Amino acid sequence: MRRLNDRTAALVVTTLALHVDTVLYCLLVPLLPRYAKELHLNQSQIGILFGSYAVALLVATFPLARITDRCGRRAPMLWGLSGLVFTTLAFAWSRNYWMLVLARSLQGVSGAATWLPGMALLADHFPREERGKAMGIAFAGANVGFLIGPPLAGFMDQYFGSMSPFYLGISLVVLDALARLFLLKEVEPVREAPIPWRVLLRNRVVLVFAGAMVLGAAFWTLLESALPVDLQRRFGMGPGGIGLVFAVAALGHTITSPVMGKLSDRIGRTRVLRLGLLSGLFILPLPGFLPWRWAVLVAMIALGVNSSFLLSPCSPAVADQIEGMKSQSYASGFSVLNVAYSVGMMVGPLVGGVMVDAWGFGPALGVTGFGFACYLITTRGLTV
Numbered sequence: 001m002r003r004l005n006d007r008t009a010a011l012v013v014t015t016l017a018l019h020v021d022t023v024l025y026c027l028l029v030p031l032l033p034r035y036a037k038e039l040h041l042n043q044s045q046i047g048i049l050f051g052s053y054a055v056a057l058l059v060a061t062f063p064l065a066r067i068t069d070r071c072g073r074r075a076p077m078l079w080g081l082s083g084l085v086f087t088t089l090a091f092a093w094s095r096n097y098w099m100l101v102l103a104r105s106l107q108g109v110s111g112a113a114t115w116l117p118g119m120a121l122l123a124d125h126f127p128r129e130e131r132g133k134a135m136g137i138a139f140a141g142a143n144v145g146f147l148i149g150p151p152l153a154g155f156m157d158q159y160f161g162s163m164s165p166f167y168l169g170i171s172l173v174v175l176d177a178l179a180r181l182f183l184l185k186e187v188e189p190v191r192e193a194p195i196p197w198r199v200l201l202r203n204r205v206v207l208v209f210a211g212a213m214v215l216g217a218a219f220w221t222l223l224e225s226a227l228p229v230d231l232q233r234r235f236g237m238g239p240g241g242i243g244l245v246f247a248v249a250a251l252g253h254t255i256t257s258p259v260m261g262k263l264s265d266r267i268g269r270t271r272v273l274r275l276g277l278l279s280g281l282f283i284l285p286l287p288g289f290l291p292w293r294w295a296v297l298v299a300m301i302a303l304g305v306n307s308s309f310l311l312s313p314c315s316p317a318v319a320d321q322i323e324g325m326k327s328q329s330y331a332s333g334f335s336v337l338n339v340a341y342s343v344g345m346m347v348g349p350l351v352g353g354v355m356v357d358a359w360g361f362g363p364a365l366g367v368t369g370f371g372f373a374c375y376l377i378t379t380r381g382l383t384v
Contacts, residue, residue: 007125011134013184014118015141017077020176021114022145024088025053025107027165030154030243032228034162039097044357047349050225052101054217054345056108057338062197064112065335069194073117073124073331077180080113084173092166112338116331121184123319123330129265132316136261139312143257143304146250154243194329195322200336205321208378209314210340212273215375216310217344219284219368222352223303227287230361235293248297252304260312269313269320270382276309277379280372288362310372317384 028035036046068076083106090103119135126134153165200206224246231237231245264272283306286299314337322333355364 009183010121010125011137013077013179014121015138016176016179017114017118018138018142019145020084020172021111022142023149023172024084024169025111026146026149026246027088027153027169028091028104030150030228030239030246031157031162031165032225033232033239033242034157035100036229038095041097044350044353045097046225046229047353049097049101049104050221050349051346052104053108053111054221054342056105057112057345058108058342060109060112061116061335061338061342065116065331065338066194068117068120068331069329073121074180074184076113076117077184080110081173081177081180083107083110083113084176085170088166088169088173092163092169108342116334116338119315119319119334120330123322123334124328128316128320128323131319132261132263132265132269132313133258134261135315135319136258136308136312139257139261139315140254143250143254147247147254148250150243150246150250151240152243154239154241158238158240194332195325195327197332199325200333203321205382205384206318206333206336208382209269209273209317210336211375211378212277212310213314213337213340214344214347215277215280215372216307217341218348218352219280219344219372220307221345221348222356222364222368223287225349226352226356226361226364230288231296237293241293245297245300249300249304249307252301253307254304256305256308257312260308261316264313264316269317269384270379272309272313274376274379276306276311277372277376279306279309281369284369284372285362285366288360288365320384 032046035041039045041049064076087103087107087110090099090106094100094103118138122134122138123131152168156164156168227245228237228242231242235241237245260272283299283302286302287296290296290299315334318333318337319330322328322330352364352368355367359367
């Protein structure tokens, strides 16, 4: 019974932590047109603002992974809370562009201190045949953050004032802190030496699924930075409408993420990934070309489902490889995925911003979808 309680606590704490992290990340998305107007930002500056999160996540990932494996999961998760408080307050009070970039960067460090130990906790407590489902549930918690974060922030900003979304953020941080302090029990630190980075980076399965993370993160950060401006320009949408568009995508992802995680437990991680890559060729370009609001909403739901195919198998696939090496250095393994995700977050808004400026929003999405299909080549011969 004790083992069951520990597993449940690990799942609850991790799911809530990922949920709060994504809500705070999403607060800025529906407010972006106002920031762009008040601070006179062009698309490249918006790309830098969103990319700064990824740079900080990249810098913080490797040291936090080693600390998590050597010292335990609980302490890094508690450290990340202080960063969440500071960044939320900084976004609320600052109207200086570079202060916003700094706050976004510290938010990336806090994200690393949440995702690495959180996913390692799940790998510690759940066996291989249940790992995909458990991680899918945790991702669903994160997706609920994407689901309610943008529309709620847009609604509160529109009807209760510009500070109200950030009051919500602080309240969620307090709830998250209580869960991490009182529900989270420490896991024994890894006794053996952590797996060397060179071993992880020579593992083909780790590299292929890390590459999928790059693609997924690049596409969504491109959307986050460019779609709000496109929706306002083409349809005259305000913060509430923009938030709704992202919410329906998160709804599709939230509902299907545990399903795809469980499916990957049954039929294999690679098969689920291939379905996501192939469908991306047709689904990814749709929001940039569809001329009706309702059609864009439907396309965003489809994109959310596509993300579940693409991303849900990645973490359990890497955890399986770590377990196959007779190690518990799960945080070190997930650090490769974190770095991949951060690289995608940097590439998406920066390169995507250049493509949007040069060719337009729709063609930029079309090129991205073609890249998804081409990546199928890397999965040839994989049987995991």
